[in-house]
Amino acid sequence: MRRHIPSLQGLLCFESAAKHASYTHASQELCITQSAVSRQIQQLEEFLKLELFTRTRHGVELTLAGQQYYSLIKPYLLGLEQSTLDIMAHKGLGGTLKLGVVPTFATCWLLPKLHRFNEIYPEITVHLETSTKPFLFNETIFDAAIYAGTPQQIAHWPGVQTHYLMKEDLIAVCSPQLILKNFPDAQMINEYSYDLSPEQLIQLPLLQQTTRPTIWHEWFKTHQIFHPKSYDGHRHELFSMLAVAAKQSMGMALIPQILINPELHNKELVIASSKKLEGSRSYYLVHSSQESSPLIQKFIDWIQQELLLSSTQNEDRNIEE
Structure with missing residues (x-):
């Protein structure tokens, strides 16, 4: 026809x-x-x-x-052009993987490790673009996406196959200067953590996340701490923005630890409390259920190995402490 x-x-x-x-x-x-x-x-x-x-x-x-x-x-003309440039660049070998990624995960976790994927698969080029909302794969140029959402959101994303990556558990962090300014006698429980009392925690200014305005209220409620102003504080959209504000001693923020391990290691941030908030969201790698690409499978296998390595390193660090 x-x-x-x-x-x-x-x-x-x-x-x-x-x-x-x-x-x-x-x-x-x-x-x-x-x-x-x-x-x-x-x-x-x-x-x-x-x-x-x-x-x-x-x-x-x-x-x-x-x-x-x-x-x-x-988008189809753009995709046709990119596919042509990709095949010319790779001369028929390997290929290009176009990923939509949530911004902070891309900047703080994926990009610092992506060189290792390139060392294993030099024939595969990875293009990253930020994407924070679900979409239909037949309407975009993405081959796959790394998305942070609830199981319900993932279940209602039509025509996709999902691969669970990790939970988004949140910890309370701030600059060490903020703690020392307010509580000069506070003692650290390890090299990058305090465990402030409820009375101390409610004295620190809060940093709020724009997309989840109730997150601090949920944290205090979960740990049965009454905070009269749990919704107050400067608001920022991304975890990366919250991390920068926290490093400048503007307040205490709730951020997944896996996204700020370098800041904790460098002592730019410290954990203010041992209490965590088990996130309702998790990170998933999502791709169309209609396609099974060997490039996608190689990336899935690699990222799962990286997550396993990160988990093992965190466990070893906890044992040493």
Whole structure:
């Protein structure tokens, strides 16, 4: 059967004209004449039996149908271009893995370790883009995603296969200067931890997470501590932002320990309490259930080994203490 796909040249002319709202700019970008751009778009409109542009005093603008078509084809043209560049770069060997990753996990945990994946699989290139919300894989250019969510959110993500990575347990951290300023006689229980009393904890300013505004209230309630202002404090969206604010002695933050081990090791942050909050969310690697890519499987095997190594190192550190 003949596929209902217009010519690639027509799509490229349409995409460029739509982006610039100008046939003239499209012709300059594509290095063809303006009349050639106009002819290609006219043929595309005849193929679709739709008008994609209307003329204005200043050039052209998309019709409603044109706006919709532009938003639909743009990611596919980008994906086609990237796939072409990838195959040229790898010369048919290995490939490229495009991952959507939650920002702080990418910056604080994945990127510092990714060189080890590259050493094992130099033929695989990993592209990372931040993504914080579920999406449909058939509408994106991602091969897989690392997502932090609840089991219920994962269960209602259609058409995916999931691989559990780890729980998101939260610990209370702050700068050592903040503790010494408020409690000069406080004693550490190990090289990077205090265990402040409930009376001491409620005296420290709090740093709140914008996306989870009740998180401190939940922590105090779980440990049966009454805090009259558990919702107060500066608000930041990402764990990485909370970590920076905490290092500047702006307050105490709840952050997964696995994301701030370097800061704890360097004593930029210290654990303020031995009490934890078992997170309702976990980290998962998610990919389309319709595809089974050997590149994805290699990445899954590698990241699970890295998590096992991190867990073993943490256990050894606890034994030493």
